[in-house]
Amino acid sequence: MQTTFEQTLPHDSRWDPLGAEYVRSSIDWCARCSKRLVGLNPGLDAEHALDIAHDLSRDDNLRAMSPEAVAEQMHQVDLRTDS
Numbered sequence: 450m451q452t453t454f455e456q457t458l459p460h461d462s463r464w465d466p467l468g469a470e471y472v473r474s475s476i477d478w479c480a481r482c483s484k485r486l487v488g489l490n491p492g493l494d495a496e497h498a499l500d501i502a503h504d505l506s507r508d509d510n511l512r513a514m515s516p517e518a519v520a521e522q523m524h525q526v527d528l529r530t531d532s
Contacts, residue, residue, distance in 0.1 A: 479503050482516035489524040
């Protein structure tokens with residue numbers, strides 16, 4: 450039996466086991482993702498990075514992740530396909 454105190458303890462998010470917060474605003478998510486994309490690839494135009502981030506945000510599985518983590522995954526995929 451749980452005490453009243455145990456019932457009010459915060460629960461870990463089931464969305465992200467790594468502890469990254471869920472970004473509620475799509476504008477913030479896209480801005481953070483595009484900023485990280487440009488940081489990983491300085492030759493990428495900021496406007497193009499924002500378009501890419503907007504496209505990525507339409508995927509519910511990616512949208513539930515940290516935007517920086519999504520950008521880093523995309524960068525790793527891009528590196529593997531460049532050779």
